Amino acid sequence: MLSLRDLSVSFRGRPVLRNLSLDLAPGETLGLVGESGSGKSMTALALMGLLPPGFVASGSIRLDGNELLGLADADLCRLRGRAMAMIFQEPMTALNPVLSVGAQIAEGLVLHGLMAPRAAREEAIRLMERVGLPDPARRARSYPHELSGGQRQRAMIAMAIACRPALLIADEPTSALDVSLQVEILALLREIRDETGMAMIFISHDLSVIHAMADRALVLYGGLAMETGPTRHVIGRPSHPYTQGLIAAIPRGSAHTERLRPIPGQVPDLSRLPPGCPFAGRCDLGDARCAETLPPLRTGLTALHCHHAELAPA
Amino acid sequence: MNPAWRHPSFGVGAVLMALVVGAALLSLVWTPHDPTVMRIMARLRPPSAEHWLGTDQFGRDIASMVLVGARNALLVGLVAVGIGLVFGVALGMLAALYRGRLLDEAVMRGLDFVFAFPAVLTAILILTWFGPGLVNAVIAIGIFNIPVFARQARGATLQVLAQDYIRAARLAGLSRMAVMLRHILPNITGLMIVQGSTQFAFAILAEASLSYLGIGTQPPNPSWGRMLNDAQTYLGTAPHLAIVPGIAIAITVLAFNLLGDGLRDLLDPRMKER
Amino acid sequence: MVLFLIKRLVGLVLTLLFAALVIFLVLEILPGDPAAMMMGVSATPESVAALRAELGLDRPAAARFLEWLGGFFTGQLGLSYTYRVPVAGLIAERLAVTVPLSLLALGLAVAFGVTLGTLAAAHAHRRADLIIMGMTQLGLAIPNFWFGILLVLVFAIGLGWLPAGGFPGWAADPMLASRALLLPAIALALPQAASLARITRSTMLETLSEDYIRTARAKGLSRSQTIRRHALRNALIPVLTILGLQFSFLLAGTIVVENVFALPGLGRLLIQAIGGHDLILIKSLVLFYVATAILVNGAVDLAYGLADPRLRVGRA
Numbered sequence: 001m002l003s004l005r006d007l008s009v010s011f012r013g014r015p016v017l018r019n020l021s022l023d024l025a026p027g028e029t030l031g032l033v034g035e036s037g038s039g040k041s042m043t044a045l046a047l048m049g050l051l052p053p054g055f056v057a058s059g060s061i062r063l064d065g066n067e068l069l070g071l072a073d074a075d076l077c078r079l080r081g082r083a084m085a086m087i088f089q090e091p092m093t094a095l096n097p098v099l100s101v102g103a104q105i106a107e108g109l110v111l112h113g114l115m116a117p118r119a120a121r122e123e124a125i126r127l128m129e130r131v132g133l134p135d136p137a138r139r140a141r142s143y144p145h146e147l148s149g150g151q152r153q154r155a156m157i158a159m160a161i162a163c164r165p166a167l168l169i170a171d172e173p174t175s176a177l178d179v180s181l182q183v184e185i186l187a188l189l190r191e192i193r194d195e196t197g198m199a200m201i202f203i204s205h206d207l208s209v210i211h212a213m214a215d216r217a218l219v220l221y222g223g224l225a226m227e228t229g230p231t232r233h234v235i236g237r238p239s240h241p242y243t244q245g246l247i248a249a250i251p252r253g254s255a256h257t258e259r260l261r262p263i264p265g266q267v268p269d270l271s272r273l274p275p276g277c278p279f280a281g282r283c284d285l286g287d288a289r290c291a292e293t294l295p296p297l298r299t300g301l302t303a304l305h306c307h308h309a310e311l312a313p314a
Numbered sequence: 315m316n317p318a319w320r321h322p323s324f325g326v327g328a329v330l331m332a333l334v335v336g337a338a339l340l341s342l343v344w345t346p347h348d349p350t351v352m353r354i355m356a357r358l359r360p361p362s363a364e365h366w367l368g369t370d371q372f373g374r375d376i377a378s379m380v381l382v383g384a385r386n387a388l389l390v391g392l393v394a395v396g397i398g399l400v401f402g403v404a405l406g407m408l409a410a411l412y413r414g415r416l417l418d419e420a421v422m423r424g425l426d427f428v429f430a431f432p433a434v435l436t437a438i439l440i441l442t443w444f445g446p447g448l449v450n451a452v453i454a455i456g457i458f459n460i461p462v463f464a465r466q467a468r469g470a471t472l473q474v475l476a477q478d479y480i481r482a483a484r485l486a487g488l489s490r491m492a493v494m495l496r497h498i499l500p501n502i503t504g505l506m507i508v509q510g511s512t513q514f515a516f517a518i519l520a521e522a523s524l525s526y527l528g529i530g531t532q533p534p535n536p537s538w539g540r541m542l543n544d545a546q547t548y549l550g551t552a553p554h555l556a557i558v559p560g561i562a563i564a565i566t567v568l569a570f571n572l573l574g575d576g577l578r579d580l581l582d583p584r585m586k587e588r
Numbered sequence: 589m590v591l592f593l594i595k596r597l598v599g600l601v602l603t604l605l606f607a608a609l610v611i612f613l614v615l616e617i618l619p620g621d622p623a624a625m626m627m628g629v630s631a632t633p634e635s636v637a638a639l640r641a642e643l644g645l646d647r648p649a650a651a652r653f654l655e656w657l658g659g660f661f662t663g664q665l666g667l668s669y670t671y672r673v674p675v676a677g678l679i680a681e682r683l684a685v686t687v688p689l690s691l692l693a694l695g696l697a698v699a700f701g702v703t704l705g706t707l708a709a710a711h712a713h714r715r716a717d718l719i720i721m722g723m724t725q726l727g728l729a730i731p732n733f734w735f736g737i738l739l740v741l742v743f744a745i746g747l748g749w750l751p752a753g754g755f756p757g758w759a760a761d762p763m764l765a766s767r768a769l770l771l772p773a774i775a776l777a778l779p780q781a782a783s784l785a786r787i788t789r790s791t792m793l794e795t796l797s798e799d800y801i802r803t804a805r806a807k808g809l810s811r812s813q814t815i816r817r818h819a820l821r822n823a824l825i826p827v828l829t830i831l832g833l834q835f836s837f838l839l840a841g842t843i844v845v846e847n848v849f850a851l852p853g854l855g856r857l858l859i860q861a862i863g864g865h866d867l868i869l870i871k872s873l874v875l876f877y878v879a880t881a882i883l884v885n886g887a888v889d890l891a892y893g894l895a896d897p898r899l900r901v902g903r904a
């Protein structure tokens with residue numbers, strides 16, 4: 001249903017995302033994993049057609065066969081919230097402080113012509129009940145500041161699934177929450193996904209969360225897809241030196257809480273990225289060729305961009 | 315070329331200000347006619363080769379009066395801003411130094427109070443008491459400027475005081491006064507100049523209003539606001555009297571507003587780094 | 589919260605009292621002999637003495653002050669020296685001009701200021717923005733009384749559409765009366781609209797960079813729908829606080845503009861009172877202006893709490 005071909009995003013001539021290709025089937029979940037600044041959010045925003053000013057996307061994004069790139073904003077508006085929806089990273093600031101939670105959930109239903117305002121308000125209460133908000137009839141009249149972080153994220157989820165989108169993009173929906181809440185929200189998202197059969201792009205910097213949520217995983221680094229494949233292979237038998245480094249760096253026992261700080265060296269500044277593999281400077285196998293030419297896509301058990309890695313047999 | 319000139323507000327503001335200052339300076343040495351000489355035979359003349367902008371109801375040359383008016387306007391701005399700056403900055407720095415204590419509270423409350431009076435009203439109150447006139451009008455406007463500068467100065471001083479090097483300077487034995495003069499004053503000068511530019515514009519507008527009402531500059535001193543008052547009486551027969559003084563006020567106010575805006579951008583540290 | 593409100597109210601009342609005290613001091617105590625000041629140099633000692641008696645100046649200042657304050661509640665503010673009619677009646681009569689004029693101007697200023705500021709922010713750094721911002725600079729630079737004169741030149745003297753000045757009174761012909769207020773209101777609104785537009789632009793730009801704007805867009809709202817339904821209210825909350833200060837300027841503006849258009853309002857009354865050295869009238873008028881400015885600022889503070897649910901009282 002969703003198919004990206006050579007999607008690139010740049011900001012003032014600097015690449016932020018390079019030649020990303022992927023396909024997503026209905027009901028499937030893709031886990032997008034990578035360190036901070038690797039371009040995860042920009043990928044999501046490019047899909048939604050909501051890149052901040054100054055960012056330019058090229059390539060192809062097809063949703064149910066329709067090309068999204070280059071579509072007029074008015075046409076994208078019909079798709080946003082209806083065909084594809086998004087949950088944002090920051091539950092504290094992603095809700096409008098001066099509108100009641102119920103009104104914000106109901107808004108999309110009315111906007112896309114699915115319901116009359118009154119019916120939408122009732123549907124909003126049902127949705128709030130579905131996402132596990134206590135006392136939804138009263139909560140619908142509350143304002144965001146009266147909700148806790150977890151409750152706000154539940155409200156965000158209710159808002160995103162209101163119009164039953166075919167694709168849900170969840171950008172680190174649990175990163176701002178503490179661990180026990182994280183587990184609950186992840187369970188909720190899984191339930192809703194299985195119930196509705198929607199496809200999902202789940203973004204996280206936490207491999208264990210990706211492991212719990214995604215059928216397939218895509219490891220992003222410096223705007224380039226390092227390795228992609230079934231989650232269990234990417235995590236269980238990674239071929240790319242970067243992925244291997246990531247997994248080796250997970251501290252045992254507390255994989256949930258630890259942010260990725262895996263590999264020696266710094267995440268490269270995107271403005272001074274080498275023309276070749278962004279990982280070249282930090283990679284054990286890196287050589288002059290790595291820094292100069294973009295490695296081709298090679299496919300084994302997983303698909304990866306690397307000159308050197310030995311592919312695990314499929 | 316200095317990058318400052320490329321800032322559009324600053325550039326346009328600077329050019330306009332040069333125009334006004336030029337006119338004021340020119341009027342010191344030369345005007346087409348003597349602006350105070352009345353010629354009853356040549357009343358309310360439209361613009362001509364002899365009188366470029368015509369004459370007023372007493373036959374005085376408008377062009378000359380407008381030129382001399384520039385001097386008046388700049389003087390008003392300078393003095394009114396000067397009063398606001400001197401007292402405002404002193405009070406603001408003092409309040410910041412004794413932050414949270416009685417003195418701070420008293421100063422800031424007092425200034426809030428002055429601020430609660432609409433400016434023109436403060437001026438009217440003062441002019442009622444002291445009698446109308448240019449000097450009193452300027453003092454009145456200056457008084458309104460004090461809280462504006464004081465608030466800014468207090469905020470800026472508090473920011474500077476929070477810096478580590480101030481604490482170091484204090485530990486090194488520098489007295490409060492020395493810290494204020496040597497470290498704080500230079501640091502808040504930029505901000506005060508920006509505010510000064512804006513208040514300059516405000517002062518010129520306020521003086522024009524008061525003079526228009528007849529309680530500011532008194533004849534025979536030349537004032538654009540006063541000229542507009544006279545012009546209104548003859549609006550039907552000599553509309554040209556009402557145009558040029560208004561344009562002169564607008565240009566001068568625009569000049570200082572733009573200059574202030576431009577300076578604010580240029581002094582903004584985020585802009586400086588580029 | 590209740591405590592906060594009480595504190596605010598007490599502060600307000602104290603400010604008002606203090607304002608009254610200052611006005612009283614400046615106008616009645618500092619001149620030494622107000623009666624002599626009012627009558628000018630040509631007055632005979634007898635007539636000054638008579639006025640002094642009429643004003644009750646022989647009584648202690650504190651008593652006079654309290655009596656004057658009480659007058660604001662009972663309406664006994666004394667007789668105007670120049671008009672020989674009760675001050676309270678004069679003020680009430682003139683309010684019928686000044687209040688509608690201020691409200692009309694405020695309405696115009698808010699409507700134009702907010703619309704233009706929002707438009708400028710929506711087209712930030714593009715041509716429409718530059719044009720609007722240029723216009724606001726002009727609006728701030730043009731003195732409102734001169735703008736009034738220009739309006740009279742064009743619309744009254746030139747085109748003859750609207751009256752050049754004067755006021756026929758509400759009773760005679762309400763239609764004509766409101767037409768008489770139109771040009772003055774426009775003149776009065778110009779600088780207010782300009783500064784409101786600038787403030788709205790900057791708060792709107794700040795609001796448009798908030799996360800919840802992106803959330804609204806992700807829901808499928810168009811840019812303009814997002815601005816109207818999600819950004820405007822948030823952007824206007826800070827504008828509201830400025831509105832109190834703006835009103836002070838507007839009030840001061842009425843004094844000038846009423847004189848441009850010869851409108852029989854409070855401002856013209858004040859200038860006439862000053863011309864006639866009518867201290868009795870002046871002190872009540874000035875306090876009336878100042879009290880209005882202070883009360884409006886106080887009311888705006890409270891309205892701020894109502895507009896922002898985060899500050900609203902009594903919700904769980």
Ligand SMILES: Nc1ncnc2c1ncn2[C@@H]1O[C@H](COP(=O)(O)OP(=O)(O)OP(=O)(O)O)[C@@H](O)[C@H]1O
Pocket residue numbers: 011016034035036037038039040041042043052205270
């Ligand atoms: N407003 C912006 N202007 C310029 N560059 C930006 C901006 N926002 C993000 N970037 C750049 O785009 C790159 C990708 O950022 P993105 O937000 O997609 O990272 P991310 O993977 O989502 O990281 P995080 O885990 O911190 O959310 C970053 O390197 C960042 O430097």
Ligand SMILES: [Mg+2]
Pocket residue numbers: 040041042089171172
């Ligand atoms: Mg992100």
